[in-house]
Amino acid sequence: MEHTRPQSAKRRRDFDPAARGALDGVRVVDLSRLVAGNMLTKVLADHGAEVLKVEPPAGDSLRAWKVGGIETAWKTWCRNKRSLCLDLRRAEAIAVVKHLAATAAIFVESFRPGVLEEMGLGPEVLLDLNPRLVIVRVSGWGQTGPFRHKPGFGTLVEGYAGFAALNGFADREPVLPPMFMADAYAGLYGASAAMIALHHATATGEGQVVDLSLFEPIFAVLEPQMANWRVSGQVKPRTGSRSTNTAPRNAYRTRDGGWLSLSTSTQAVFVRLMHSIGRPELVDDPRFRSNPDRLANIEVIDGIIRDALAQMDRDEALAKFDRDGVTIGPIMDVSDLDADDYVAAREALVEVPDAEMPGGWLPMHGEVPRLSATPGILRNAAPKLGADNDTILAPLLGAAELARLREAAVVLHGDPKP
Structure with missing residues (x-):
C-alpha cells in the first residue's frame, strides 16, 4: 500500500449555494454550543436542512477553539449553517427566538436542564407556538435523574459510562479518549432521533421532546459488556489493543518503525x-x-x-x-491520511476555499452518510457571527422592527470577542 500525496485538485470543491439535499425545506433552530449539538445539526445541514445557529454576542464556544489563530473547529462543524447573533439575556431576543421556533421543524438546545424554562422557552411554550415542533435537548446527564444539574462535559461521561475503564493497558491508568467521543456519539444519535421524531410529526402533526444526554449514547455502544458481566461475574480487564474475543489481535511494530x-x-x-x-x-x-x-x-x-x-x-x-x-x-495518523489515495478516492476528505487557511484551502471531512439518490451537499462555508441576521430576520420581523432591535443591541453583528 503506497501513500503518495494526491493532487489537491482531485478533492477540491466549490460551495454551491443552490445545492439542495433530502432535508430541503426543514428549518432547524440551533441554540446549542460546543460539539454534540453542532455535530447533530451538521448532519442535518449536510443533507439540506436550513440550520439557523442562534449565537450569543461572544459567538458559539467553538469559535474560541483556534489553531494558529484560525477557527478550525467552527469552520468544520458549522459548514452549511447560517448565523444569527442575539443577546438572549434580553426579553426582545427571546421573542425573536419564539418567532423562529414557530417557523421551524426542529429546535436544538444544550443549556443546563432548567435554563430553557427560565428563559421562557420551555417545551410547553414552544409546543404551544408550534405543535409539530421536534425539540432536542442536549445535556450531560439528561433532563431527569439525580445528576441533571451536574456539569456534563464529555470527559466526565466517558469516565462514568465505562469507556475509560475498558481503555488502555492492564498495568496502567484508565485512558480517556483523545477526541470528543461522548459528544460525537450523542450528536449522531441525536440526528437519528430528530429524524425519527420528525417522521412522527409529519405523519401525525404531533411534536415531541428528545431528551438526549451525553451519557446514554456512549453507554449504549459499549454493549454487550453489561450482559457479559451478569453472565460471568467478571469485569472486563483493560487489554490494550488485544481482544478478549479473538486472538491474535493487536498492534505490531515493523522494522522501519511503522x-x-x-x-x-x-x-x-x-x-x-x-x-x-x-x-x-x-x-x-x-x-x-x-x-x-x-x-x-x-x-x-x-x-x-x-x-x-x-x-x-x-x-x-x-x-x-x-x-x-x-x-x-x-495504523495511520492525520499526516498519513492527508496523503492517502484511498481517502482521496472516497472523497472522505475534501478541500473547500478559505482565504484564512495556508494555501487558501480548508480540508474537512466529506458528507456522511453517503446516499445514492440524495447525496450530501456543501452549500456554504461556516458563517461569520451574525452574518445572516438580515436575511433571516427581515422577512420574519419586518425591516423597521429589525432596525429597532439592532439599534437596541438585541440583534448584533460582528466578530466574536477574543
Whole structure:
C-alpha cells in the first residue's frame, strides 16, 4: 500500500449555494454550543436542512477553539449553517427566538436542564407556538435523574459510562479518549432521533421532546459488556489493543518503525497468517489450534507475530499480507491520511476555499452518510457571527422592527470577542 500525496485538485470543491439535499425545506433552530449539538445539526445541514445557529454576542464556544489563530473547529462543524447573533439575556431576543421556533421543524438546545424554562422557552411554550415542533435537548446527564444539574462535559461521561475503564493497558491508568467521543456519539444519535421524531410529526402533526444526554449514547455502544458481566461475574480487564474475543489481535511494530493493526477474527485468516510468516506448523500446534487455545496462550502467539513483523518493513509487510489474504492494515495518523489515495478516492476528505487557511484551502471531512439518490451537499462555508441576521430576520420581523432591535443591541453583528 503506497501513500503518495494526491493532487489537491482531485478533492477540491466549490460551495454551491443552490445545492439542495433530502432535508430541503426543514428549518432547524440551533441554540446549542460546543460539539454534540453542532455535530447533530451538521448532519442535518449536510443533507439540506436550513440550520439557523442562534449565537450569543461572544459567538458559539467553538469559535474560541483556534489553531494558529484560525477557527478550525467552527469552520468544520458549522459548514452549511447560517448565523444569527442575539443577546438572549434580553426579553426582545427571546421573542425573536419564539418567532423562529414557530417557523421551524426542529429546535436544538444544550443549556443546563432548567435554563430553557427560565428563559421562557420551555417545551410547553414552544409546543404551544408550534405543535409539530421536534425539540432536542442536549445535556450531560439528561433532563431527569439525580445528576441533571451536574456539569456534563464529555470527559466526565466517558469516565462514568465505562469507556475509560475498558481503555488502555492492564498495568496502567484508565485512558480517556483523545477526541470528543461522548459528544460525537450523542450528536449522531441525536440526528437519528430528530429524524425519527420528525417522521412522527409529519405523519401525525404531533411534536415531541428528545431528551438526549451525553451519557446514554456512549453507554449504549459499549454493549454487550453489561450482559457479559451478569453472565460471568467478571469485569472486563483493560487489554490494550488485544481482544478478549479473538486472538491474535493487536498492534505490531515493523522494522522501519511503522505500526500495523492485525485481526484474525476467523480460523481461515489465522491459517493464512501462519503460512504468510513462514510458520505453517503452528496451525496444528495444540496451543494455537483454536481461538480459545490462542486466547489462553496469547503472550506466546503475540510474541511470534511480533518477532516476525520486526523483521519486515511496513510496506513490505502490507504488500505480502495483502497477497496472502491476511487482514492487516497500517495504523495511520492525520499526516498519513492527508496523503492517502484511498481517502482521496472516497472523497472522505475534501478541500473547500478559505482565504484564512495556508494555501487558501480548508480540508474537512466529506458528507456522511453517503446516499445514492440524495447525496450530501456543501452549500456554504461556516458563517461569520451574525452574518445572516438580515436575511433571516427581515422577512420574519419586518425591516423597521429589525432596525429597532439592532439599534437596541438585541440583534448584533460582528466578530466574536477574543
